[in-house]
Amino acid sequence: MEVQAPHLTSVYEGGEVMQVLGKCGPPPPIDNGDITTFPSPAYPPGSTVEYQCQSLHQLQGNRIITCRNGEWTKPPKCLDSCVISLEMMEKHNIELRWMGEKKLYSETGDVVEFACKPGYRRKTNAAKFRTTCREGKLEYPTCERQRFNTRS
Numbered sequence: 001m002e003v004q005a006p007h008l009t010s011v012y013e014g015g016e017v018m019q020v021l022g023k024c025g026p027p028p029p030i031d032n033g034d035i036t037t038f039p040s041p042a043y044p045p046g047s048t049v050e051y052q053c054q055s056l057h058q059l060q061g062n063r064i065i066t067c068r069n070g071e072w073t074k075p076p077k078c079l080d081s082c083v084i085s086l087e088m089m090e091k092h093n094i095e096l097r098w099m100g101e102k103k104l105y106s107e108t109g110d111v112v113e114f115a116c117k118p119g120y121r122r123k124t125n126a127a128k129f130r131t132t133c134r135e136g137k138l139e140y141p142t143c144e145r146q147r148f149n150t151r152s
Contacts, residue, residue: 024067032057032078043067053078058107079108080136093120093143097129106133116143 022045027035033053043049047067053059061076084104089095097113106112110133116122120143122129128141 022070024070024072027065027072028075030075030078032080033059033076045069051076051078056081056083056105060108081108082106082110082112082133082136082138084112084138088140089114092140093117093145094129094141106138108133108135112138114141119146120144121146 024043024045024047026039026041027043027049030051033051036050036052039049045067048064050064051059052063057078057080059076060079061074063076065073065075082105084096084106086104093116094114095117097115112131112133114129114131122141123144124141128139131139131141
């Protein structure tokens, strides 16, 4: 017969170690995010904390985690947004496909569509002109100047 003992967490308070049954320490930090309340040194079982992401980051996972048996449930991640660079578009001779679109930030999973600037043609495979933002990374297609035959 297997018996499960309660989890013990060591919490340092006033220079001495206090053994607390089933309590959790501070919630785990996450990149580009923070908890919405001031952290405590210890949390009783059943306590919850909420995370939020910094500006231009997208929360993936459950924003609320819970202290269970001295352990926190899995914290969320804050994913980078893609910044659509005007400089990179100029370098690759492309523009956003939808002329009225001025959106320069896209969240992970968003699809971004490019087109060649006037006077240019596709150098990259056509499929690359419809690309997906993946955790802050975006592939830019390339266009080259159109050449016209000037035979006499």
